[in-house]
Amino acid sequence: MAGAALRRLMAEYKQLVTNPPEGIVAGPVSEDNFFEWEALITGPEGTCFEGGIFPAKLVFPVDYPLSPPKMQFTCDMFHPNVYPDGRVCISILHAPGDDPMGYETSAERWSPVQSVEKILLSVVSILAEPNDESGANVDAAKMWRENQEEFKKISEKIVRKSLGL
Amino acid sequence: MPLRIPYRLPVPTLTTYSILSTALFGSLIYNVKQITKNPDWKNDLIAADKNASDPLMDENEDHLIDFDNVNLPESIRDVIIYMIQDSFSRWVFINAIICTVVLFGKSIQKIVFGDLRAVEINNFREKLCNYFLYKCIFMFGVIKVQTTEEVIFLLGWFGLLGFQQVFVQFSKDRLEYMVTVGSHTTFMSRCKIVILLLSVFSLANYMIYLCLTYGVNLGYHIFAFMIAECLSITLKVPHILIKYVIDPFEAKFIRNQNQHFRSRNSFANFIISKMEMSLTYYVSLGLELADLCLELIHYLHMVLWSNSIFSVASFVLCMHIRYITTEIQRKIKKHRNYMWILNHMEKEYPKASEKELNDNCDNCAICWEKMEVARKLPCKHLFHTTCLQLWLEQDTSCPTCRYVLNMNGSNSRRSTTTRTTRGVIRIGRNAAPINRQHFFHFDGSRYVSWLPSFSVQVMSSMTPPDLTDSQLESMAQQVQQVFPHYPSPVLIENLRQTRSVSVTSNNILEGLLPLDNVTLNDDGEDSQVSATASENIRPSGSAFNHSSINESEHDPASSTTNFNIIESEFSPSPSERETALRNRKEQLFLNAKKKYLERRLVN
Numbered sequence: 001m002a003g004a005a006l007r008r009l010m011a012e013y014k015q016l017v018t019n020p021p022e023g024i025v026a027g028p029v030s031e032d033n034f035f036e037w038e039a040l041i042t043g044p045e046g047t048c049f050e051g052g053i054f055p056a057k058l059v060f061p062v063d064y065p066l067s068p069p070k071m072q073f074t075c076d077m078f079h080p081n082v083y084p085d086g087r088v089c090i091s092i093l094h095a096p097g098d099d100p101m102g103y104e105t106s107a108e109r110w111s112p113v114q115s116v117e118k119i120l121l122s123v124v125s126i127l128a129e130p131n132d133e134s135g136a137n138v139d140a141a142k143m144w145r146e147n148q149e150e151f152k153k154i155s156e157k158i159v160r161k162s163l164g165l
Numbered sequence: 166m167p168l169r170i171p172y173r174l175p176v177p178t179l180t181t182y183s184i185l186s187t188a189l190f191g192s193l194i195y196n197v198k199q200i201t202k203n204p205d206w207k208n209d210l211i212a213a214d215k216n217a218s219d220p221l222m223d224e225n226e227d228h229l230i231d232f233d234n235v236n237l238p239e240s241i242r243d244v245i246i247y248m249i250q251d252s253f254s255r256w257v258f259i260n261a262i263i264c265t266v267v268l269f270g271k272s273i274q275k276i277v278f279g280d281l282r283a284v285e286i287n288n289f290r291e292k293l294c295n296y297f298l299y300k301c302i303f304m305f306g307v308i309k310v311q312t313t314e315e316v317i318f319l320l321g322w323f324g325l326l327g328f329q330q331v332f333v334q335f336s337k338d339r340l341e342y343m344v345t346v347g348s349h350t351t352f353m354s355r356c357k358i359v360i361l362l363l364s365v366f367s368l369a370n371y372m373i374y375l376c377l378t379y380g381v382n383l384g385y386h387i388f389a390f391m392i393a394e395c396l397s398i399t400l401k402v403p404h405i406l407i408k409y410v411i412d413p414f415e416a417k418f419i420r421n422q423n424q425h426f427r428s429r430n431s432f433a434n435f436i437i438s439k440m441e442m443s444l445t446y447y448v449s450l451g452l453e454l455a456d457l458c459l460e461l462i463h464y465l466h467m468v469l470w471s472n473s474i475f476s477v478a479s480f481v482l483c484m485h486i487r488y489i490t491t492e493i494q495r496k497i498k499k500h501r502n503y504m505w506i507l508n509h510m511e512k513e514y515p516k517a518s519e520k521e522l523n524d525n526c527d528n529c530a531i532c533w534e535k536m537e538v539a540r541k542l543p544c545k546h547l548f549h550t551t552c553l554q555l556w557l558e559q560d561t562s563c564p565t566c567r568y569v570l571n572m573n574g575s576n577s578r579r580s581t582t583t584r585t586t587r588g589v590i591r592i593g594r595n596a597a598p599i600n601r602q603h604f605f606h607f608d609g610s611r612y613v614s615w616l617p618s619f620s621v622q623v624m625s626s627m628t629p630p631d632l633t634d635s636q637l638e639s640m641a642q643q644v645q646q647v648f649p650h651y652p653s654p655v656l657i658e659n660l661r662q663t664r665s666v667s668v669t670s671n672n673i674l675e676g677l678l679p680l681d682n683v684t685l686n687d688d689g690e691d692s693q694v695s696a697t698a699s700e701n702i703r704p705s706g707s708a709f710n711h712s713s714i715n716e717s718e719h720d721p722a723s724s725t726t727n728f729n730i731i732e733s734e735f736s737p738s739p740s741e742r743e744t745a746l747r748n749r750k751e752q753l754f755l756n757a758k759k760k761y762l763e764r765r766l767v768n
């Protein structure tokens with residue numbers, strides 16, 4: 001099982017290198033361990049997070065791609081769908097079996113046809129447009145709804161910090 | 166019920182804790198020494214004891230007698246006796262013991278596991294907090310301990326069990342990690358963990374023995390409470406051993422494959438994974454279910470015994486019971502579905518014909534490898550038999566389109582919602598789904614005598630069969646004659662959704678087909694294209710994206726620095742790959758920084 005996971009991860013890595021999606025770089029933290037990746041995600045243009053480079057850690061299970069990886073931002077992140085500790089809460093990262101929020105249909109859940117690239121692209125899309133349904137960070141969700149100006153200020157700070165400026 | 170705990174708990178680090186404990190203990194000993202220098206201390210203490218009417222009185226006298234027999238220097242003996250009798254110093258003494266035990270545990274962890282990984286630390290924290298919470302509820306909410314003596318006894322008992330649980334958890338995490346990453350594991354480290362697990366196992370067995378011999382005297386309820394946890398450990402350990410240690414074959418295979426990156430499911434691999442699958446599957450299912458049932462009984466017992474249904478403690482316990490029952494139900498349902506599908510695999514999902522395989526030309530969506538033999542689901546999607554089987558163990562739907570393969574009516578409701586709701590990214594086709602109804606008649610007794618027979622109506626919505634790639638290509642060529650500036654991958658993508666040349670042409674005319682939707686609007690089908698296949702398609706598409714964005718949104722001055730399309734090769738050497746990855750990361754950073762500063766200047 002783990003062998004299959006390794007081959008699949010290798011194939012995904014290869015695809016990410018040969019056809020990199022714009023603004024995304026991802027690969028294993030070390031070649032000895034293909035089950036832990038680091039990804040850099042560029043904040044999408046025209047959004048609060050524009051221009052920032054956000055590093056995130058992806059941890060893959062042994063039975064990948066049958067089970068989804070876990071993703072966690074390793075930088076500061078203030079976003080309705082990201083827990084304060086950086087864990088990303090999007091539906092496609094949830095296994096079809098478990099339903100921590102209790103409202104998702106299985107269509108939005110993990111399936112083996114998902115890939116690292118798709119996960120990262122969907123993370124980019126929630127950076128642009130937070131998903132109201134999952135309130136991983138209640139403060140951020142509230143601010144996003146009620147006080148866009150303040151949210152902008154905070155995200156601007158995060159962007160600057162992520163660039164080391 | 167697993168709790169989400171805050172990431173940073175205000176728990177002091179182990180070093181501070183042990184330093185504080187040592188300091189406290191040291192100063193206590195010094196104090197006691199000072200007190201016991203006074204020859205009258207014993208009489209004072211006994212007088213104080215009598216006034217306080219300590220329930221431990223008898224106990225203490227026993228200790229006095231005990232210590233008389235022990236050959237210790239007078240002064241040390243006095244210190245120990247004093248400390249056992251004075252209540253404050255007794256707690257300090259216990260704290261010191263706990264500290265020693267924790268340090269002992271830590272050293273075992275250091276010896277066996279070395280440094281812990283972040284995941285392991287996280288799991289450990291979660292586990293520890295849950296364990297602590299439930300044990301507190303048990304001690305103060307269920308049993309309602311009264312005397313310090315009981316508290317100490319329970320602390321000791323649960324502490325010991327807690328240690329075993331923690332080590333079992335560590336071993337599990339570490340073995341899982343070792344199985345996945347063959348290269349790091351030495352035989353020794355594996356051995357150490359197995360030895361640890363075995364000693365935990367025998368300790369748990371010894372505790373069961375203790376329960377059986379002494380626990381029964383304490384009453385059957387207490388006995389049941391005490392034995393449950395030990396039994397759970399004795400179930401967990403074999404589970405872990407079977408899952409991660411008994412199949413070292415597998416690990417060897419992984420290592421070989423790691424070196425060669427073999428791209429094909431070899432026959433031997435297939436057989437082994439099949440054998441391992443059924444063995445591991447059944448054993449782990451059985452042990453998991455047994456463990457869950459045990460837990461269920463344990464908690465039910467607690468609630469019933471505690472006699473106060475309307476307390477906070479029982480509320481938490483009931484929540485946990487709910488969690489366990491749903492977990493059990495889920496496991497059983499999954500298993501039944503799986504069995505049904507396994508039995509029906511041959512009949513319902515036929516092997517794809519030679520022609521279908523050739524037409525398909527995609528790889529298996531699960532492992533991204535080439536398919537020589539494949540199975541076809543009713544939704545026309547093809548997968549390797551083993552891949553499909555492994556996925557169906559987990560979820561009984563088509564990985565690509567979520568078409569629900571089910572024997573159970575209750576789940577089929579899901580399929581109607583699956584098509585209409587879209588995820589965060591738009592996965593799935595935009596073509597209108599067609600509702601279809603299936604009638605399933607399931608005659609269970611035909612397969613196993615105790616299975617029920619029933620017929621259910623399954624509502625499912627599915628898209629009409631996919632067009633083959635060659636058809637799509639010819640359609641794309643037609644569109645391209647009219648709109649030559651659209652690259653064919655974009656057209657094929659849209660055609661896959663629209664299934665019609667005229668609709669796609671209309672989309673283009675109405676501006677509904679932006680050029681940059683190639684990357685975002687991937688549907689399942691597209692991304693399973695193998696690395697090699699997509700090499701031909703994607704670069705042209707993405708290059709097109711970049712240029713179009715540059716022209717439309719930015720002035721030429723800044724656009725030159727914006728996008729450095731890094732056309733990199735996938736090097737076969739790990740070290741080169743590592744360097745290339747590092748370079749690409751740096752480049753991304755630099756570009757982003759430059760761009761950010763430029764934008765700041767403009768504003």
Ligand SMILES: [Zn+2]
Pocket residue numbers: 529530531532533534548549552
């Ligand atoms: Zn496959």
Ligand SMILES: [Zn+2]
Pocket residue numbers: 542544545546563564565566567568
């Ligand atoms: Zn399908």
